[in-house]
Amino acid sequence: xxxxxxxxxxxxxxxxxxxxxxxxxxxxxxxxxxxxxxxxxxxxxxxxxxxxxxxxxxxxxxxxxxxxxxxxxxxxxxxxxxxxxxxxxxxxxxxxxxxxxxxxxxxxxxxxxxxxxxxxxxxxxxxxxxxxxxxxxxxxxxxxxxxxxxxxxxxxxxxxxxxxxxxxxxxxxxxxxxxxxxxxxxxxxxxxxxxxxxxxxxxxxxxxxxxxxxxxxxxxxxxxxxxxxxxxxxxxxxxxxxxxxxxxxxxxxxxxxxxxxxxxxxxxxxxxxxxxxxxxxxxxxxxxxxxxxxxxxxxxxxxxxxxxxxxxxxxxxxxxx
Amino acid sequence: xxxxxxxxxxxxxxxxxxxxxxxxxxxxxxxxxxxxxxxxxxxxxxxxxxxxxxxxxxxxxxxxxxxxxxxxxxxxxxxxxxxxxxxxxxxxxxxxxxxxxxxxxxxxxxxxxxxxxxxxxxxxxxxxxxxxxxxxxxxxxxxxxxxxxxxxxxxxxxxxxxxxxxxxxxxxxxxxxxxxxxxxxxxxxxxxxxxxxxxxxxxxxxxxxxxxxxxxxxxxxxxxxxxxxxxxxxxxxxxxxxxxxxxxxxxxxxxxxxxxxxxxxxxxxxxxxxxxxxxxxxxxxxxxxxxxxxxxxxxxxxxxxxxxxxxxxxxxxxxxxxxxxxxxxxxxxxxxxxxxxxxxxxx
Numbered sequence: 001x002x003x004x005x006x007x008x009x010x011x012x013x014x015x016x017x018x019x020x021x022x023x024x025x026x027x028x029x030x031x032x033x034x035x036x037x038x039x040x041x042x043x044x045x046x047x048x049x050x051x052x053x054x055x056x057x058x059x060x061x062x063x064x065x066x067x068x069x070x071x072x073x074x075x076x077x078x079x080x081x082x083x084x085x086x087x088x089x090x091x092x093x094x095x096x097x098x099x100x101x102x103x104x105x106x107x108x109x110x111x112x113x114x115x116x117x118x119x120x121x122x123x124x125x126x127x128x129x130x131x132x133x134x135x136x137x138x139x140x141x142x143x144x145x146x147x148x149x150x151x152x153x154x155x156x157x158x159x160x161x162x163x164x165x166x167x168x169x170x171x172x173x174x175x176x177x178x179x180x181x182x183x184x185x186x187x188x189x190x191x192x193x194x195x196x197x198x199x200x201x202x203x204x205x206x207x208x209x210x211x212x213x214x215x216x217x218x219x220x221x222x223x224x225x226x227x228x229x230x231x232x233x234x235x236x237x238x239x240x241x242x243x244x245x246x247x248x249x250x251x252x253x254x255x256x257x258x259x260x261x262x263x264x265x266x267x268x269x270x271x272x273x274x275x276x277x278x279x280x281x282x283x284x285x286x287x288x289x290x291x292x293x294x295x296x297x298x299x300x301x302x303x304x305x306x307x308x309x310x311x312x313x314x315x316x317x318x319x320x321x
Numbered sequence: 322x323x324x325x326x327x328x329x330x331x332x333x334x335x336x337x338x339x340x341x342x343x344x345x346x347x348x349x350x351x352x353x354x355x356x357x358x359x360x361x362x363x364x365x366x367x368x369x370x371x372x373x374x375x376x377x378x379x380x381x382x383x384x385x386x387x388x389x390x391x392x393x394x395x396x397x398x399x400x401x402x403x404x405x406x407x408x409x410x411x412x413x414x415x416x417x418x419x420x421x422x423x424x425x426x427x428x429x430x431x432x433x434x435x436x437x438x439x440x441x442x443x444x445x446x447x448x449x450x451x452x453x454x455x456x457x458x459x460x461x462x463x464x465x466x467x468x469x470x471x472x473x474x475x476x477x478x479x480x481x482x483x484x485x486x487x488x489x490x491x492x493x494x495x496x497x498x499x500x501x502x503x504x505x506x507x508x509x510x511x512x513x514x515x516x517x518x519x520x521x522x523x524x525x526x527x528x529x530x531x532x533x534x535x536x537x538x539x540x541x542x543x544x545x546x547x548x549x550x551x552x553x554x555x556x557x558x559x560x561x562x563x564x565x566x567x568x569x570x571x572x573x574x575x576x577x578x579x580x581x582x583x584x585x586x587x588x589x590x591x592x593x594x595x596x597x598x599x600x601x602x603x604x605x606x607x608x609x610x611x612x613x614x615x616x617x618x619x620x621x622x623x624x625x626x627x628x629x630x631x632x633x634x635x636x637x638x639x640x641x642x643x644x645x646x647x648x649x650x651x652x653x654x655x656x657x658x659x660x661x662x663x664x665x666x667x668x
Contacts, residue, residue, distance in 0.1 A: 058416070092449030101448040108415045109448045113439050119405040120440065123412020130368065130394050130418065150435075153405030160400065317446045318485055320453040320508040 001212065003279050007288075009051050009208055010274060013043040013267050015292050016067045019076070022296050023066070023083065027244045031304070032083045034096030039067035041206075041238035044266035045170050046071035048211025049138055052219045055105050058137040060121035063098035063112040064237075068140050074102040080299040086306035093309050094317070106135075114175070115148030117141060118167070122154040125165035125228075136222040138166045138215075144175030146189045152196075155230065159197040164222035166215065169232045170205060176241045177252065193230035205233025206266040209273065236261035330521075335557050337524035340495040347526040349519045352494035353383045356501035357421070359530050361391045364419065367505055368395045370410060371423030371459075380423055381461070381520055403429050407436035407458065411510070414456040415444070419505055427460040427514070428474045441510040442485035457504045459513040462604065464554070465648065470640035475553070477514045478603070478610035481582050487535055488581040490514040490611075492556035494524040496579055499533030507535060514581070516554035516604060538585035540592065544574035546666050547598040549658065550589065551577060552611050555602035555634075562658035569659075571666050581611050589615065590623050597628035598665045602658055607635035629668040632661050 020038045027036060039046070042064075050071035053059070061068040069079055075090065082089030083097050090101050091109075098112040108124065111117045121139035128135045145151050146169060158165050169189050173180050180187060193200025199218075203210050211233055218229035238261070240247035248258040274280035334348070347355065360367045369384060375398050379385030388396040399406050403424065410420040424430045430437070441454045462475045477488055487509055491497045497515070504511040541556065542563050551559035556577050563573040576592050578584045593599050599619050603612035612633040619631055634653045642648055 060412075089449075091447065091451065094449045095447050099447050101451050103451055108412075108452050109444060111440060113435060116408070116435060116440055119408025119436060120412035120415065122405070123409040123414075124416040125412075126409060127413050127416040127418055130413075149402075150405050150408065153400065153402035154409070156400055157402065157405065157409060317450040319487070320445045320450060320455075 005051060006274060006279050009047050009212065010270060010280065011288055011292070012047040012050070012071050013208065013270060014288060015295070016043040016047065016070050017267055018289070018292050019070065019296055020066060022300065024239070024244045026300070032097075033085055034083060034098070035063070035242055036083065036097045037064035037242055038239045038244075039064055039237065041261060041266070042170055042172060042235045043067055044208035044211050044270065045168065045205045045233045045235060046140065048208040049166070049168055049215040051212055052216050053106075053136065053138065057135055058106040058108060058121065058124045060108070060117035060137065060139045061100070061110040062114070062117060062141055063110070064142070065098065065100050065110040069100045069102065069107060069110070072107055073105040074100065074107055075104075076295060077299045077302045078102065081303040081306050084303040084306065085308065086303055087309050088302070088306040115141060115145040115150040118145060118148075118150045118154040122158050122163060122165055125158065125163035126161065128164050129161060134164070134223045136164045136166065136219050138168055138219075140168045140170060142175065143169060143171040143173060143180045143189060144183070145169070146192070147175070147183050152192070155192065155196040155198065155228070158228040162225065162227035164225070165228045166218040166222060167228065167230045168215070169230065171232050171234050172237045174237070174241070174253065177247065190230060190232035198228045198230060200230040200232070202232040202234060205235035206264050206269060208266060208270050235266075238262060332518060332521050335522045337493040337495070337522060340493050340524045341527060343525050343527055345526055345528060346523050347494050349494045349497050349522045350382050352498040352526045353501060354385065355526070356498040357384060357387060358390070360502060360505045361387060361395060363530065366417065366419045367421065368418060369421045369423065370397055370399050370406065372399055372401055372425060374398060374423055380425055381517070384423070403432035404436050407433035408440060411436055411441040411444070411454050411456055414441070414454045415452050419455050419457075421457040421459060421505060424458070424460045426472050427462045427476060428471050430458065430460050431476070437486070437510065438483050442483050445509065446485055453508045454510050455508045456510045457501075457513055458510065459515065461515045461517055462553075463517045464652065465518075467643045467645065467648070468641065469643035473641045475516070475603075475605035477512075477552070477581055478605045478613065480512060481611060481614050485510065486582065487511045488514060489535060489579060490553040490581050491579055492519060492522070492551070492553055492577055494522060494526050496533055498526055499531050500535070500579065502530060503532040503535050506532060511535070514553060518554045519557070522557065533579065536580045536583050536585060538576060538578040538580070538588040540588065541575040541577045542573065544572040544596065546572045546596055547600060547662050548574050548576055548592040548596045549662065550599065550601045550615055551575060552581065552601070552603040554604050558653070558655045559602050559658055561655035562662065565655065565659050566662055569663065571662060573662060578615075584615070586618060586622070589618065593619055593623045594626045597626050599627065600632045600634060600658065600662055600665060602634040602653065605635060606638050607633055608638050610635050629665045632665055634658055634661055
């Protein structure tokens with residue numbers, strides 16, 4: 001991959017990390033009045049996949065959607081304004097953190113029903129096929145979604161119709177506090193692909209180079225009309241399921257498990273990799289951070305100074321014209 | 322011969338008078354077939370999907386031959402996965418196409434409520450109008466010949482509680498075609514509620530493409546003494562009852578709302594204000610039915626015009642029995658409507 005792209009992936013991961021940290025820090029002031037689900041620790045998945053997507057490709061995400069929205073090129077100011085439930089938000093303050101949208105970059109709306117986005121993304125891929133264009137759809141979901149019927153029903157349909165869709169499972173092992181093995185008989189989500197008739201892979205979701213490589217092949221396969229792929233990216237969320245809570249220690253996730261994954265920080269691994277390659281220097285790191293911090297500052301300022309919806313707008317948008 | 326067909330073929334060809342001018346007579350199912358044919362012809366964005374839509378029976382004849390005419394990309398069979406197929410159709414609608422998804426039984430649609438209720442119906446509001454879902458979900462309720470508890474439900478009342486979903490329930494061939502065209506052209510999810518016993522109903526249907534505004538009802542028969550609002554197939558029973566009522570000296574006005582959500586409040590309020598009595602005949606179970614909502618509307622808006630209590634004529638709150646004896650006791654008909662109307666007027 002060319003140097004510019006390598007740096008772009010780094011910048012995206014860093015942008016996700018710093019925005020998520022800022023949201024985490026601001027949440028205590030109670031001005032972000034919507035449930036938030038942070039992706040700290042999982043940045044490599046969205047960044048590694050979206051680097052290969054065009055603006056007109058579709059992605060479908062979940063309630064934990066900030067990272068994907070950012071990686072796909074969603075407008076940051078509108079995202080933060082949405083978290084503050086302002087009229088200037090990407091969904092005019094009607095969706096909140098769990099329902100991000102930016103139609104300019106192929107984001108047709110994220111859902112907060114586990115597994116609910118899998119058919120929707122299968123549907124946009126069906127349109128690419130029916131209209132004979134090479135737009136690709138990527139659907140992102142967690143290990144919990146593999147419990148749902150929609151996962152199985154959609155994979156079956158996509159394989160049957162050879163649809164240009166990539167299913168990316170971000171397996172962070174936990175559905176709220178339930179471990180994957182408390183919900184599934186085995187740790188083998190990627191193997192469902194085989195029975196449905198598509199390639200399936202399990203990869204290290206914290207290694208952005210590996211994510212990017214598998215995603216590139218899967219997306220190319222879609223553009224060539226060869227059909228869907230399932231990629232299970234094994235990763236880990238650092239924060240609790242919701243809000244800014246920590247859920248590590250007694251009764252929750254084991255501390256040694258958490259510490260192992262923090263030691264596998266996707267950003268640290270990747271910046272070390274880029275430095276060793278001579279692509280990234282400390283100076284460049286600093287200037288990227290400065291640029292990102294000023295973007296974030298501007299986005300929060302925009303959001304905090306934006307108007308809230310007025311009560312007389314309550315009944316608008318129930319139906320489209 | 323399939324059992325439902327046996328039942329439906331036994332029915333009379335009930336003729337709907339005065340729906341429109343002209344002398345071209347079609348059955349309800351022929352009218353629907355024509356609507357699909359013309360919609361597919363006119364707009365390349367329209368496609369039809371559902372379990373068995375391209376088979377030899379063609380969903381009771383309503384989609385027969387369309388795959389041959391428009392190709393397997395535009396009329397195609399699906400896996401038996403109602404929920405995901407609804408989401409797939411919704412996703413296709415979000416990306417700009419106009420899918421028609423068919424459930425040959427309304428009961429099967431219950432499997433799809435996550436995608437219909439949590440997703441398709443909420444999308445416009447949840448994203449501030451940024452993404453529309455121009456989706457038609459067509460469902461058909463069966464009745465009789467032992468259809469039983471899982472092949473005969475009429476759950477339109479339950480679905481009236483879903484914000485963002487439009488619900489149409491045409492009872493005549495003219496309305497079936499016009500409302501199907503409207504539903505396909507609409508930029509929202511529209512539930513098209515159909516009743517198997519209407520498929521043989523006949524009426525005048527123009528050959529040209531036309532649409533009927535969603536949300537507009539019609540007076541099927543003018544009257545002075547009582548308003549009978551009839552939902553879907555119950556229109557046929559209501560019109561039969563109105564004939565008998567006239568013989569008994571009672572002038573019944575029969576209102577067909579055609580759209581259940583959002584329904585024509587004006588036509589209902591005006592009729593009740595005139596007659597002072599309201600009977601609502603619905604195909605579903607009584608509690609939480611479309612009839613309940615219509616009754617509640619009347620209580621809120623035209624209560625002071627009412628000369629007697631509002632009456633709902635619905636199925637009882639039981640699952641549908643399969644026994645032919647119990648089935649006969651379960652379904653209300655023109656005789657029930659007649660008897661209840663007489664009671665209200667003589668009250």
